[in-house]
Structures are given as C-alpha cells and as structure tokens.
Amino acid sequence: MALSLTELERPEGFERLVLAEDADAGLRALICLHSTVLGPAAGGCRMWPYGSDADAIHDVTRLARGMTYKNAMAGLDLGGGKSVIIGDARRDKTPAMMRAFGRAVQSLGGRYWTAEDVGISTEDMAHAAEETRFAVGLSGASGDPSPWTAEGVFRCLKVGAAHVFGQDDLSGRRVLVQGLGHVGMSLADKLHGAGAKLIVTDIHADALAEAEARFGATVIAPDQVFEQAVDIFAPCALGGVLDADSVGRLQARLVCGAANNQLATDEVADLLVERGITYLPDYVVNAGGIISVASEIHGKPDGWRLERLTAIAGRVDEMLARARAEGQPTTRIADQMVEAMLRA
Ligand SMILES: NC(=O)c1ccc[n+]([C@@H]2O[C@H](COP(=O)([O-])OP(=O)(O)OC[C@H]3O[C@@H](n4cnc5c(N)ncnc54)[C@H](O)[C@@H]3O)[C@@H](O)[C@H]2O)c1
Numbered sequence: 525m526a527l528s529l530t531e532l533e534r535p536e537g538f539e540r541l542v543l544a545e546d547a548d549a550g551l552r553a554l555i556c557l558h559s560t561v562l563g564p565a566a567g568g569c570r571m572w573p574y575g576s577d578a579d580a581i582h583d584v585t586r587l588a589r590g591m592t593y594k595n596a597m598a599g600l601d602l603g604g605g606k607s608v609i610i611g612d613a614r615r616d617k618t619p620a621m622m623r624a625f626g627r628a629v630q631s632l633g634g635r636y637w638t639a640e641d642v643g644i645s646t647e648d649m650a651h652a653a654e655e656t657r658f659a660v661g662l663s664g665a666s667g668d669p670s671p672w673t674a675e676g677v678f679r680c681l682k683v684g685a686a687h688v689f690g691q692d693d694l695s696g697r698r699v700l701v702q703g704l705g706h707v708g709m710s711l712a713d714k715l716h717g718a719g720a721k722l723i724v725t726d727i728h729a730d731a732l733a734e735a736e737a738r739f740g741a742t743v744i745a746p747d748q749v750f751e752q753a754v755d756i757f758a759p760c761a762l763g764g765v766l767d768a769d770s771v772g773r774l775q776a777r778l779v780c781g782a783a784n785n786q787l788a789t790d791e792v793a794d795l796l797v798e799r800g801i802t803y804l805p806d807y808v809v810n811a812g813g814i815i816s817v818a819s820e821i822h823g824k825p826d827g828w829r830l831e832r833l834t835a836i837a838g839r840v841d842e843m844l845a846r847a848r849a850e851g852q853p854t855t856r857i858a859d860q861m862v863e864a865m866l867r868a
Pocket of ligand 1: 670708760811
C-alpha cells in the first residue's frame with residue numbers, strides 16, 4: 525500500500541490535521557498545522573508509543589499550538605506545526621518509515637517544515653530529507669540547535685536578573701541548573717563564565733562529575749531541588765516541574781530555563797506571582813533552537829541567529845515591564861503579545 529493522507533476533523537482554531545499512513549513502511553503519523561498566519565508552519569517530529577490515537581492527537585495539537593507562540597515571539601516568519609509518528613522509536617523506526625514520513629511532509633507542498641524532536645535523530649531526518657526538501661536540522665547544515673537554545677536562555681536570564689535583582693551581573697548569584705544535558709551543560713558553562721555559583725542536579729552521575737570538575741558546581745540529589753536556598757532556578761530537564769507543591773517550596777526569586785512546559789497547569793502562573801517569584805515563560809526563552817533551525821530554512825548566516833536572540837531578550841524586557849505595571853503573570857503578557865502579533 526502506498527502512502528495515504530487523510531484529512532481529519534480539525535480542532536477549533538487549527539488549520540489542518542492530517543493522518544499519514546503507509547502500511548508497507550509501517551508509518552502511522554499525524555501532522556498538525558496550527559497556524560500559517562506568519563509563514564509556513566515549522567516544528568519538530570516526535571516519535572512516541574502513544575496509547576491511543578486520541579493521545580497522539582492531544583499531543584500533536586498541543587505541541588503545534590505551542591510552536592505558533594514560540595515562533596511568533598522569536599520574530600520568525602514561521603507559523604506553528606508539529607508532527608508525531610506513532611510507535612516505539614527504539615523498536616519500530618526504520619529508514620523506510622522515515623522516507624515515507626518525508627513523502628508525507630513533501631505532499632504538503634512546503635506548508636510544514638519538520639526537524640528532530642524526541643525520538644528522532646539527525647540521521648532519521650536525513651532519511652526523511654531523501655524524499656522532501658522541507659526537512660531541516662540536518663548535520664552539515666544548521667546542526668545541533670542546543671547551544672543556541674542555551675545562549676538564548678542565558679541572555680534572557682540576565683534580563684530577568686536585571687529586573688529582579690536590579691543588576692544583570694551574575695557574579696556570586698546562586699543558580700540551580702536542573703538537568704545537565706545538551707542545553708543544561710552549555711548553560712552551566714555560560715553561567716560559570718559569568719561568575720555564578722552553580723548548584724546542579726541530574727540523574728546521570730557522569731554529567732554531575734563533569735559539572736563538578738569544570739565549574740566547581742555543588743551537586744545535589746534530584747529530589748532536593750526545592751529545598752535549596754538559591755537566587756535563580758533554571759529547569760533544563762523535564763516539563764511539569766512547577767506545581768502547587770514545588771512552587772510552595774521554591775526559594776528562588778527568578779525562574780528561567782530551557783525545559784518545555786515547565787508549569788504543570790496554567791494556575792501555577794498565579795501562584796508564582798503570589799510568592800513573588802518571577803517566571804520567564806519557557807516558550808519565550810528557549811526559542812534559540814528554532815531560531816537556529818529557521819536560519820537553515822531561510823539560508824541565513826550566524827549573525828542572523830544572534831540578531832534574533834538579542835531580539836528575544838528585548839521582548840523579555842518588555843514583557844517583564846508590562847507584567848510588573850499590570851500586576852499580571854508573565855505567561856499572560858507573553859500570550860497577549862503573541863496574539864497581538866497574530867492579529868496584526
Ligand atoms: N535541545 C534544544 O535545543 C531544546 C530547545 C527547546 C527546548 N528544549 C527543552 O529543554 C530541555 C532539555 O533539553 P536537552 O536537549 O538538553 O535534553 P537532554 O535529554 O540532552 O538533557 C536532559 C537532561 O536532564 C536530565 N534529567 C532527566 N530527568 C531528570 C530529573 N528528574 N532530575 C534531574 N535531571 C534529569 C537527563 O539526565 C539529561 O541530562 C527539554 O525539556 C527540552 O524539551 C530543548
């Protein structure tokens with residue numbers, strides 16, 4: 525059986541939801557276009573063993589909508605989209621499956637650009653790219669987006685520090701980095717360079733040993749994150765780390781990190797305000813990676829990426845000033861800024 529594309533009923537506020545199937549290649553995937561108001565939709569492809577089609581639809585729509593907000597806030601001429609391949613990346617993925625996925629992306633005629641996400645490597649994208657010119661994040665092109673994500677988080681964190689502590693100088697500030705992966709380790713390096721005192725945690729001993737040796741970081745256990753007397757918390761591991769319980773215990777005055785979906789629920793934004801903790805929304809500060817991917821889409825040089833990172837830091841400054849003046853959570857102000865851009 526060849527590739528078949530089925531247009532599914534689109535959720536309200538979304539442009540398209542497409543089911544792509546190719547039984548010979550073992551492909552069952554969903555491609556969701558949330559908005560192409562600002563340009564073609566761009567967002568990664570995730571492979572995950574979803575328990576049901578409904579779970580996959582829930583994930584792909586939530587992620588696609590998130591990309592609209594992230595791309596708009598980053599000042600990119602790109603809309604929001606995302607794709608998910610239903611299956612176990614370790615067991616089910618094959619080059620033929622990725623090529624079939626590439627054909628599905630190609631058949632959308634450039635309305636959607638794809639790249640790596642959870643479960644998908646640069647090698648997998650290279651297979652997809654054999655069938656489509658709308659696959660990016662390829663090695664030898666813009667490459668690993670993580671260092672760009674870390675640079676963006678670092679710049680935004682300094683803007684946040686200026687608002688919260690009255691100065692962006694990080695020397696002597698106690699910063700807790702949760703998760704020393706691709707982004708977290710690079711961020712820790714920048715923070716160390718800026719004179720911050722690092723407190724770090726991870727579930728892998730080798731990452732902790734590296735941070736201890738390179739930055740003189742204090743290592744803590746993963747379950748001790750919310751018991752630390754720190755100035756700044758940088759979540760760079762998982763989503764959902766900020767909930768009613770953890771925010772109640774968090775001692776930092778500023779939160780700025782790369783992890784996606786840090787707030788367990790929208791209401792946590794109000795709790796953070798009540799506790800006097802300034803939160804820099806994840807989708808605003810972690811856009812360095814998609815900026816890097818966008819430079820590949822548009823064929824732009826390094827200077828272009830840096831300009832956009834500088835612009836994000838400027839938007840964080842504006843968002844914090846408005847949040848303070850209006851007594852609103854930063855998340856609400858950020859969403860309003862994006863919605864105004866989309867309307868314009
Ligand atoms: N890589 C990017 O460019 C990028 C861009 C935007 C957002 N993000 C988000 O940033 C986060 C980090 O991305 P990454 O690419 O560095 O991922 P990664 O997988 O390289 O690193 C994650 C690190 O977190 C650690 N970890 C996992 N569970 C933990 C726990 N309970 N406590 C402490 N540490 C734990 C892992 O051991 C790993 O070292 C993710 O949420 C990702 O979605 C990444």
